[in-house]
Amino acid sequence: MYEDWDRLYAEANKLQVPRVEGEVFCFGMGGSGVACEVMSAFYPLLRDMRHADVVIAVSYSGNTRETLEIVRKATSAGKRIVAITSGGALATLPVERILVRGGDQPRYSFPLLFLPLVKMLRPELTEEVIRGVNANEARRVAGDLLSAIRGRIPVFYASIYLGLAKRFKQEINENAKYPAFFGEIPEVNHNEIEGYAHGSGLFPVVFSSGPLDEVTASLVNAKVIRISGIRDVSLLIQSAGFLSVMLARELGEDPEKLTRIPEGRKLVERIGS
Numbered sequence: 543m544y545e546d547w548d549r550l551y552a553e554a555n556k557l558q559v560p561r562v563e564g565e566v567f568c569f570g571m572g573g574s575g576v577a578c579e580v581m582s583a584f585y586p587l588l589r590d591m592r593h594a595d596v597v598i599a600v601s602y603s604g605n606t607r608e609t610l611e612i613v614r615k616a617t618s619a620g621k622r623i624v625a626i627t628s629g630g631a632l633a634t635l636p637v638e639r640i641l642v643r644g645g646d647q648p649r650y651s652f653p654l655l656f657l658p659l660v661k662m663l664r665p666e667l668t669e670e671v672i673r674g675v676n677a678n679e680a681r682r683v684a685g686d687l688l689s690a691i692r693g694r695i696p697v698f699y700a701s702i703y704l705g706l707a708k709r710f711k712q713e714i715n716e717n718a719k720y721p722a723f724f725g726e727i728p729e730v731n732h733n734e735i736e737g738y739a740h741g742s743g744l745f746p747v748v749f750s751s752g753p754l755d756e757v758t759a760s761l762v763n764a765k766v767i768r769i770s771g772i773r774d775v776s777l778l779i780q781s782a783g784f785l786s787v788m789l790a791r792e793l794g795e796d797p798e799k800l801t802r803i804p805e806g807r808k809l810v811e812r813i814g815s
């Protein structure tokens with residue numbers, strides 16, 4: 543799963559990507575959408591599609607309802623659309639396609655979704671991303687976090703590395719079936735930090751980009767993980783994978799198996815049809 547990410551990144555590095563310039567809106571859901579959010583620390587992505595020169599849709603399956611809906615809106619608005627997908631309905635729409643290998647869980651396939659974004663938007667960072675991957679080091683970081691999490695609910699905070707905070711939360715939720723949350727600095731400084739008067743059941747972690755993030759950390763007594771660039775981010779994303787699988791094992795959960803997400807999908811489809 544996460545052990546062979548160096549191989550997955552090597553595979554992703556061989557993908558041909560189109561040239562992208564100007565204002566970019568990037569979106570997707572879950573393990574696909576988070577690739578955009580991680581990327582936003584390194585490229586100023588728009589929060590709104592209206593002013594975009596290029597719309598990038600990321601969906602591993604290519605069948606995610608919300609993602610297809612936005613692609614349809616972007617098509618009607620006459621936008622240039624680039625899709626990163628393994629196939630599905632998305633690959634049949636009038637978009638430029640970056641086709642990746644399918645058949646796996648979206649979250650395990652993160653390298654195939656993220657590296658094309660890097661290659662399109664910040665190609666000079668490609669090698670750094672690949673160099674960040676290191677299974678032994680990622681497992682060591684995961685082990686440290688695991689011992690601190692036991693019996694507590696993790697909450698991941700960040701300012702510019704918010705995508706990374708969200709990724710940790712998602713991995714713990716989906717693989718370990720365990721609650722985890724994330725919050726954005728500085729917003730949490732105006733509300734959430736007061737909750738720590740009764741927060742002994744929480745384990746706060748701050749992904750720090752500098753002293754301002756560490757003010758939040760000091761107020762909630764968080765573990766601080768300092769990040770100096772995309773190489774650290776790359777390593778930590780692999781760590782999030784290991785951490786969530788280790789936690790799943792401790793809790794007797796199967797990382798591959800999902801229950802509530804597919805059930806929710808069915809219920810939404812029933813209401814939508």
Ligand SMILES: O=P(O)(O)OC[C@H]1O[C@H](O)[C@H](O)[C@@H](O)[C@@H]1O
Pocket residue numbers: 570571572573574575600601602603604605606609648649716800803
């Ligand atoms: O990534 P996609 O194929 O677009 O699917 C979007 C999301 O759908 C589900 O909720 C899965 O559990 C997520 O892991 C996935 O990322």
